[in-house]
Amino acid sequence: MPTRQKILMFSSGFLTSFGAFIVICSVLATQEWIRSTIAINDPSSNGSVIISYGLFRGKSIQELNHGLAESDKDFEVLRKLNDSSQKVLHVVVILFLVLSLSTTLLSAGFTFYNSVSNPYQTFLGPVGVYTWSGLSASFVFVAMMLFVGNIQSNHLSEELAQTLYPLYSTATHKGTAHSYGYSFWLLLLIILLNIATVVIIIFYQKARYQWKQEQRKPVEYAPKDGILF
Helix, strand or coil: CCCHHHHHHHHHHHHHHHHHHHHHHHHHHCCCCEEEEEEEEECCEEEEEEEEECCCEEEEEEEEEECCCCCCEEEEHHHHCCCCHHHHHHHHHHHHHHHHHHHHHHHHHHHHHHHHCCCCCCCCCHHHHHHHHHHHHHHHHHHHHHHHHHHHCCCHHHHHHHHHCCCCCHHHEEEEEEEECHHHHHHHHHHHHHHHHHHHHHHHHHHHHHHHHHHHHHHHCCCHHHHHC
16 A cells, blocks of 8 residues: 555645646637737728637638628638648647647546556556656647747748638738737646646655655664674
8 A cells, every 4th residue: 555645745736736627628629729819901892800819710700990800600610721831730739738638537547546556566557647747748839939930930820810710811910919828828727737747756766755755764774783683
């Protein structure tokens, strides 16, 4: 049976890993990733198109100073993107988050298993927890960078606006302002929770090592006659 200290430490690691799992699920499900305001100016209308969306669904509205605005539109992101680099990168972002979801679940499973058993010298022990938590944090970080790159450099929002409002050519776009929503910033929380899991297990390993060293001291410093006896 694990010691009380091990149960406490690995249970804490399980809570942080499972918390990261829940946050990833909410990030995948919510739409508050990005809000893009695209200024539009042409002979028939003047104003802006506001697009807010997540990984799967989004909503767009028009705010025009003059001209006839269309009704609000709900849309599916992947369906509105043509077979282009924007769509490929968006799919890759989703893939990395799904991989992070899987590795976080494995990390939670490993920490829970260690809280009720002692597979210390195998991959099921701390090494496995480090591996899965590290991979999860890495996948999330890569997903963040790819999403930002797709927005800033690959003009994902402008591509969506062009598909949603084909009457507005790219020549009518007079600048875009981006605001990242809470769903995007929750990715940082996922990374922090995975780091917290690793730190908790590191503290446990250090405490276990110190305890082993203290157990050896009475033998190391005992008189030689006593040891021989």
